[in-house]
Structures are given as structure tokens and as C-alpha cells.
Amino acid sequence: MAKKIALECRSITKTFGSVVANNNCNLEVMQGEILAILGENGSGKTTLMNMVAGIYFPDEGQILIDGEEVVISSPKDAFNYKIGMIHQHFKLVDVFTASENIVLGIDDDKRFNMKAVNKKVIEITQRYGFIIDPEKRICDMSVSEKQTVEILKVLYRGADILILDEPTAVLTPQETEKLFSILRRMRDDGKSIIIITHKMHEVLSISDRVAVLRKGEHVATVNTPETNEAELTELMMGKKIDLNIKRSEPKNSKDRLVVSNISSVNEEGRPVLDNISFTARSGEILGIAGIAGSGQRELLEAIAGLHKLTDGEIIYYTPEENKPENLRDKTPIQIRDLGVRLSFVPEDRLGMGLVGNMDIIDNMMLRSYRKGHSFFLKRREPKNLADRIIKDLEVVTPNANTPVRNLSGGNVQKVLVGREIAASPSVLMAAYPVRGLDVNSSYTIYNLLNNQKENGVAVIFVGEDLDVLLELCDRILVINSGKITGIVDGRTAVKDEIGLLMTKSTSLEEDADGKEVQ
Amino acid sequence: MATVQKKQKTPLIHIVKRPQVAWYHSIIVRAVAIVAALAFSGIVITLLIGENPLEVYSSIFDGAFGTSRRIWNLLQSMAMLLCISLAVTPAFKMRFWNIGAEGQVLIGGLATVIVMMFLGDKLPLPLLFLVMTAASILAGIVWAFIPAFFKAMWNTNETLFTLMMNYVAIQLVAYFLKVFVKDGSGALRPMSEYGFPAIGDNQFILNIIIVAALTIAVYIYLKFSKQGYEISVVGESENTAKYIGINVKKVIIRTLIISGALCGIAGLLLVGGTNHTINVETAGGRGFTAIMVSWLAKFNPLYMVLTTFLIVFLEKGASQVSTDFRVPEDISNIITGIILLFIIGCEFFLQYKVVFRKTRKEND
Amino acid sequence: MLAFLVSAIRLGMTFLLGSTGETIAEKSGHLNLGIPGVMCVGASCGCFAEYLYFSAVKTNIVPVLAVIIPIVAAFIGAAFMGLMFSFLTVTLRANQNVTGLAITTLGVGISNYMIDETSTIFTKGSKYFTASLPFADDLGWFGELFLSYGIFVYLAIAIALTTSFVLSKTKVGLHLRSVGENPATADAAGINVSRYRYVATCIGCGVAGLGGLSFIMDYLNGNWEYCIDAIGWLAIALVIFTVWKPNLAIIGSIIFGALYIASTYITGFGFAEKELFKMLPYIVTIIVLVFTSIRNKKDSQPPAALGLNYFREER
DSSP states (O other), rough: OOOOEEEEEEEEEEETTTTTEEEEEEEEEEOOOOEEEEOOOOOSHHHHHHHHTSSSHHHHOEEEEEEEEEOOOHHHHHHHEEEEEEEESSOTTTSHHHHHHHTTTTSSSSSSOHHHHHHHHHHHHHHTTTTOOSSSBBSSSOOHHHHHHHHHHHHHTOSSSSEETTTTTTOOHHHHHHHHHHHHHHHHTTTTTEEEEEOOHHHHOOOOOEEEEEEEEEEEEEEGGOOHHHHHHHHHHOOOOOHHHHHOOOOOOEEEEEEEEEEEEEETTOOEEEEEEEEEEEEEEEEEETTTTTHHHHHHHHTTTOSSSEEEEEEEOOEEEEEEEOTOOOOHHHHTTTTTEEEEEEEEEIIIISOOOOOOHHHHHHTTTTTTTTTTTOHHHHHHHHHHHHEEEEEEEETTTSBBBOHHHHHHHHHHHHHHHHTTEEEEEESSSTTTOOOOHHHHHHHHHHHHHHHHHHHEEEEHHHHHHHHSSSEEEEEEEEEEEEETTTOOOHHHHHHHHHHHTTHHHHHHHHHHOO | HHHHHHHHOSEEEEEOSSSSOOOOHHHHHHHHHHHHHHHHHHHHHHHHHOOOOOOHHHHHHHHHSSOOOOHHHHHHHHHHHHHHHHHHHHHHHTTTTOOOHHHHHHHHHHHHHHHHHHTTSSSOHHHHHHHHHHHHHHHHHHHHHHHHHHHHHOOOOHHHHHHHHHHHHHHHHHHHHHHTTTTOOOOOOGGGGGOOOOOOTTTSSSHHHHHHHHHHHHHHHHHHBBBHHHHHHHHHHHHHHTTOOOOHHHHHHHHHHHHHHHHHHHHHHHIIIISSOOOOOOOOTHHHHHHHHHHTTTOOOOHHHHHHHHHHHHHHHHHHHHHHHOOOOTTTHHHHHHHHHHHHOOOHHHHEEEEEHHHHHHHH | OHHHHHHHHHHHHHHHHHHHHHHHHHTTTTOOHHHHHHHHHHHHHHHHHHHHHHHTTOOOOOHHHHHHHHHHHHHHHHHHHHHHHHIIISSSSHHHHHHHHHHHHHEEEEEEEEHHHHBBBBHHHHHHOOOOOOGGGGGGHHHIIIIIHHHHHHHHHHHHHHHHHHHHHSHHHHHHHHHOOOHHHHHHOOOHHHHHHHHHHEEEHHHHHHHHHHHHIIIIBBBBOOOOHHHHHHHHHHHTTTOHHHHHHHHHHHHHHHHHHHHHHOSOOOOHHHHHHTTTTHHHHHHHHHHHHHHHHHGGGGTTTTOOOOOOOOO
């Protein structure tokens, strides 16, 4: 091979407490290539790259740059070796402008001159085809603009090795395509690019080679043209797993929740929900698909009585008598007092659904502690419930008195979902319930949702993985910038169709923005 | 060659978070911190006054336990500090930084004094005590309610608000003293005839019993009541509280009313049960110390008995040192500060583990 | 009226130095409630140094040294308190509020101890601090209002303006603000968060310590008073009042100074009523707090990471 090795990791090991994040990992990246790192959530992709970027320090192993062993103990060291990482969660200061963020941390220039910085930023944007206003503040930017700033930050420092952690997770397909063409231009410019992802089609379309990680270990590196989706999946999963989620036909389906024409605005007065109408039926799983931040969270919170509406109504029909109840402008307590059995698994598990520092028993009480007129708490029932959930859902924990913060992600989610289901709901809403979970835990959750569906519960499932949505849900509602762009049948719909609905109207806005910036 | 270079550059000290600590570990760390703090303050005192440190320590013990009167004084001071610490605890558990205990206590005391002064000769004693109690509690509640209301409604910064309320209370007391002490000295004659009765011949027992009862009550309230549970949830995560339908505003206001009421009681005990008069120093900085007592005890009222003991023991000891060796009284503040800083610092060793990279390798 | 204004400005400089010091710390993300104690320590260290200097040289006092020695001592003494605060909050990751309060307890103790051990009267040294330009008296009201002050007034304003400039116009300021806004981002950008916090807090405390010294040596003409901590709390409040802008704080501090002394200048009230007037600065602070929180403007928000400690490997 004519190309030189730019970066090499040799038998890197990193542990966090008892968790082994990376075990004896090997990796190499050539100059002028795009390497994809593929792996499931929790396979150690990000941790490995964080060590290259100086965020973490490896317990064991070496990192080599251009064949020389180096020690990277801080992000600054990484910059000195011309390594730049674009994190999944943007590391930007909200109240600063793009340029201020870009120069942050650079101290080699003698004088601090914002005009010169702006000029250099514009030079870079023109070279690779970005569009950005260097004087715009981060808090006024869209997600893709923020990502652009992140990339510019790295380029401004003259990085030759760029690491992108799940860069497309927050982008529309159009934005993704734009990003990819920029990445290709950078590769042709001689830069090494590492892109962390778990999306198969992106791996195949952008990368030159693919390194696959599984459970913290490096499994294989293959040349992209010589591989295919099936082989990569097998490498990633260990053995070929059919994404075969069982799906029964809805039985005796009745309208349970009728949402009609609801709208709302955020703190800045911009609309987040725009005239949304749909019906959730009993004995059916209704999927909600959309790009992150399209209003999914607000929609569920509006139903749960946590998000104020400016318009529309939410009618609930009781399972027993089919009596309508309007849930709009009611607090969670009022909703519960009406006898509406609504369970909600929020996206932010430890920040909203559970209290991290409390033990499992006290977390079980969150929903039920008010029961009864006693001034004091009753811990016996929650204790039994906790023990039952630990046993039934195979929660790995020393005992029920362990703070949930100390549990792993999958077990935290089992505790939360277990509690919400224990309330025997008639409507169950779950936002990204399998995010960050391993395959086994994910299937446990799918099965739980399916059981609820078979018991006649109206299940609303907000997901990000279209494959899962298509295999699990009976109907899929597609939301885009707070509007519903379509409701499709989960059995007949195809991925492209949903993808298109997810992005339909934002593409127009993007163009408008683009012109404005020019 | 490369390995040598690497070893030089590898960070020597590496800090990792501990998952959970064994109970004995936490006791050992705290004990070590206290011993270290005592040793350190011994050194400081010795340096400052140039006396034999052993004599200084014996003077400290003498000051705290020397006579039965001193022991009672120690218990009384503990009761007062503990009472105020109990008062600030529910608020802190909710992450409401009530630095205004000082003012809430003072205003409770002022209410007590006013009742004693104007109703003392008009009401029979039992009824007078009842009115004094009601007035002090009400005054404490008002002083805590005002910042709580604005915090709940508009998220007004409670730290500074409560702090400013302290000074307003101080000025009110100063005003009161100027108006009602006719001789202009500003020192109000103790109205011992309207003070709480002594049990046996000891005036402090009643205070101590009341505070002991309050300690248990607050412990039970926080740990076993539904309201206490709501306080924990709001303190840990406001989002979770909203999610399960807790009315956060209501909880903030309700908790501060409890906090203020307890401060009012502290004011009552300081005036009605102890001094029988008031001045701007009646709370004596306890409102601030209480915050640290509560925090160091991890908001657990039972542990607070220990932390108050430690602090009061040192205060009494240090003031004995100041009389024995004729040095300024303020030495007790210095000692308290040092002890607090040591204990605050020791928390680090409970939450984090320091790993020395090289030693670990050798052990492997 | 003129005397009132001059007096307000002289006292205001104590507030200004205190709040500028606190602003520097807060911009780095440190909510330092130790400032009242730090100001006490600054004042007592400065006075103590002056006391030592005078007892060392007896008669041949060099005026420049009589000013510089206390200032340096105050700065170093106060900065040392900042070092303790930073060690606990940055290195040992202790809670900032609790640490700050403990620092205040310790600082007040140290300061009172030092003063009780030495002297409470520093009028001799004070002369060197209050000496104004010789021609100030010849210029009428203009001279009195603008030129009649000792070194501290000009020093305080210069420090406030410099701080303001450094924060908004230089790279160091940009880095410091990023540390206070989003330490994880600053860290990822290669900025040494711990070092910025240490240095900012120590410098901030040093500046606040000068505030304590200015109170004794300038405003009180060298007569010690045990109320510096009350002034320190108001200085912290002034930071919010002036939305973390030291240049605005110049005006704000004079207003605070005026409110603080209003009771002595308002005539026609008895002694008792004057005690009520002394509430004025506190009540105004409360009103401002309430008002700004109700308005809740985007530009008047504290640094986003204020009061939060940073640990890189937190998961």
C-alpha cells in the first residue's frame, strides 16, 4: 500500500471501575482515507477515540502518530499532533459567536484579532464548501450549523486527522449528503478522517475501510468495496441476528387517545408543535419517527400534562365505558385523578424518569407514593414491586437498595419501564426506550411493549432506528419540525418513504437559511 | 528509548470516581480528617500564642468539659446550633440555599421579646409562653416565606435574597433597641421573669429536650413522610418532580415555611429560654455555621448531633484558650474555619480515588 | 451634597473592588461566597503590614512604600485565601457554597485576630492613602468631585476598566469566559480549566482584598471597623446588580456607596429611624434581584457553569 499510516493504536485498554470499555484494541488509519468505525452502542467506539483525542487516558497500550509513539494526555496534546475530534454532543459555548468558538484554546497567535480570525474562517469555508456566518452566536444556530462550527474548529487548527463521532445522528439526509461531500473533499486534500457510526448504509457510502468493534474489542478491519451489509452486521453482532421482532395483528382495536389540532410554542415563542392530529388505538403500537428534536418530546409531554398547548385538544376514551375526557391543560395529577392510566417512559431516564441517587425501592414509589391518606410513606409495596421487577426483568443489581445511578444503562431502563408497566396503564408512551441499550436488553424492551399491546394497551413508541420502527409498529407517524408529514402502515411502508417524510419540509427552510447567510 | 520517554510523560496521579464506599471507609476518612484538623489547629494556636500545644489541648478540653456548668453550657450551645441546623436542612435537601437562617432566628427572637415586653404583665405565664411561641414561629415563617415565594414564582436568586434579609432583620432589631431602650445604651434589660421555667434548677434542660425532640421529628419527617420524600425528589431533580406531578412551587414554599418555623423556634429558645433579651448578635453567626453543619452531616439530623458537637466543642475550647492565654476571642473562628475546611476537603477522598500510576504498575 | 457624593464615591470603591474580584472569579465559574472573609483578610493583612513597616522604620517613612507595602500585603494575603478556596473546590472538588462560607468564617476570624493583636487605629498610614493631587483644592467643585481622592479611587476604577477590557477584548478573557460558561468545551479546546480557575480566583480574591484595605485606609481614614463582611456580601450582590460587567459596576458601586451612607446624611430623623435607613442598600438589592429575575433577560444571565465543579472523566 502506497499510503502512509497516519495514526495507529496498539493494544489499547481502558476500564471505568469494573466496566471494560476497551480491551486490547488495535486500529490504524492511513493518510488521505476515510475510516469508518462501526459498532453497536456501548462497543467502545467513542471511548477509543476519546483516548486518541486526549479526553481519556488509556490504562494500557500505545498510540503512534506517523510511526512515532506519542503520549496524549490532554486535548491540547491531541491538537499538537494535529488530531481533532468532533464530538457527538457539541462542545461549543452557547453565548459565543462561531469565530469565538473556533479560536478558543489557540494561543500561538501573538495578537488577538477577531477580524483576522473571521477572514481565515471564511477562507476555510470556501475551500471545502461550508456555509456559515462567523459572527453568528451558537445559541441562534441550527444543529447542522453547530456541527459545521465544530468541524471548522478542528480545521482551523490545521488538523490532519479528523474524528467525527456519529456526525449524522442529528442531520437530515440532505445535510448528511452535504457533509459527506465535504468529507470527501477533505480526504482528497490528504486528510485522514475517522467516522464513528452504527449506520450501515453510511459506512458503505462514505468509507474506504471499516474497522469493526464489538464489546470493546477490535474484531476486524475490512476494505469497504470488498464487503457488504451482511458481513458487517455479522462482524458487529458476533453472529448473524435476525432483527426479527414478533408483531401480532392488533385485536379489538378501539380509539383510546384522540389528539386533534394541537399546537404549542417554546420559550422563545417559536412553534414546536404545529397543528398535530392523530389517534392512538388500544392493542396497537403507534410508532413516531422523526429527526431528533422535531417535537417528539414535546408531543409526549403535552399528552402527559407537562407541556403547555396553545391550541387543540387531547381526548382520552376510558377503556371501561368509552367515556371521553379532555386532557388538555391538566396537570399530571389531575390526569391521574380522572382515572386515566397513562404511563410515560421519558427520554431522559435518570434526569426525569428516575432519581439517580435514590435506590430502586424509592424510585418505585415515585408514581405511587401519594396513594392513601397517611402522612407517612409505605415502603413495603414498593419493595415488593422492586424485587419483582429485579427478578422478572433480570435487572443486574446487588439488591433493591442500590442507587439506580450505579446500574448500567440497560438495567436503569428495565427499572423504569418495569415501573411504568406495573401501573397497568391503558396508554403507554415510551421515548427512545432502547437508546444506548445492548441487543439483549433492547429485545427485552420490545417484548415488554408487545405484551402490553396484546393486553390491549395503546402503546406510543418514539424511535430513531427506522428498521426497528418498521418491524415493531403497526402504524408509524412521521413528524418533522413539529408537523405531521405522514402516517404510514408499519407492515407495508418502506424505509425510503419514511426517510423522505422525515425531511420533506425542512429542506426548504435550509435553502432559505442558506441564502440568508450569503 | 521510547518507553523511558513515555514513563516521564505519563500523568503520575490519576483521579477516578469511586463507585460506592464501605461504611467503615467513610468513618475512617472522616476521623482522619478531624484528627488532622485538630493537629493542624493545635499547630496554628501554638504558633500564634507560643505555648506548649499539650497545654493548649488541655485548655480546650477544660473549656468544654472542665466543670458541670461548662458541660451544660456546651449542651446548651449544641442545642442552639443543632436547632438552626435542623431548620436549614429541609431547604438544603431541596437545594434551596437558605443563608438567611441568621435573620430568621433574629426575627423570631425579636417577636418573642416584643411579646414579653408588651404582654408580659398582662397575660398569665402559660398563655404568655403560648403567644411567644406563636409569634416567634410566625415571624420566622414570614422571613423565610418572602424569598421562597420569589424563588418559586420567578426563580429569584435565593442565596443573596436570604442573605440580604439577614441585614434587614439586624437593622430592625437595632431600630427596636434604639426605640425601646430609653437610656440609649442599646442594651435591653433581661426580662428573666417572663423566661421559660427551669427544670430542677437547670435553665437549659428544657431547651435541650425541645431540640432533641425536634431532631427526631425532623429526621422522621425527612425520611419517612411523603412531604420529606417530595423534598428529596425536588432536590435531586426538578424535572423528575414535574414528571410525577409534584407541584414544585408548592413544595418550595411549604418547605421554607417549615424551615422558617424552626428558625423561629430557635429564636424563641435563644430569647425566651436563654438570654431573655435580644441584641443584634443574638444569632451570633450560627445561621452560617448551621449551613456547614447540615451539609457536613449529609442532611441527616442524627449525624448533625455529631457535627454540632465537634464545632461547639472547639468553640468552647477555643474561647477557654483565649482566656487562659489572653489572646483574642476570634481564635475560635479561626479554629472553626480550619476544622470546616478539613472536613469539606476530606469529602474528596470519599468520592474519588487517587491512583498513582507507577505504583499500581509495580503492584501488578 | 458634594460631600455626600465624594463620600459615596470613596465608599463605592470598596464595593467596586470587591465586586470586580468576585466577577473575575464568577466568570471562571467559581461562586465565591468567601469574598466577605477575603476582604477582611485583605484589610487586616494590609494594615498589619503597615503596622510592621512603621514599627520597623520609626521615623523615616517613604510615602511610596507606605502605600505599596500594604497594597501588596493585602493582595497576597487575600489571594492566599483564594488559593485555599481553589484548592478545595478545584483539586478536592468540594461544594463551592459551603467552602465559600467556611472561608468567610475563617477569614473573619483571622482578620479580627490580627487586628486585636496589633492595633485598631491606622490613621498615620491612612494619610498616605488619602493624599490627593496638590492642585485639586484649587479647582473648586470640579477638583473636589474628580480629583480630591486618594490613590484607591483611581486604582479601583483602573482595575475595573482593565478587567472589563480583558474579559471582553482579549484571548485570555475569552478563555476565562469559556471556562465559566462551559468547562467541558474549554477543556476539549485545550484550555487548562483548573489553571484558569485557580488563577482567576486568586487574582479575584486579591482584588477583593484591596477592597477591604480601601475601606479601612481610605473611607474610614484608618479607623478599623468590624463590618467589612457586611460590605463583602453587598459586593457579591453588586455583581448580579451589574450583570457581571465591571465597567457598569463603577456606577453601581457609587450607587451602593450612596445608599450605604444615606442614613448619615439624611437630616430630620431621629437615631432610631436612622437604623431603618441603614436597611436601604439591602432592600434595594432585594428589589433589584426580584426585578431582574422577573424580567429574566437573556443577556443578564450568570455564567452557565457558575457554581459547578468540573471533572473531566465524569460519566
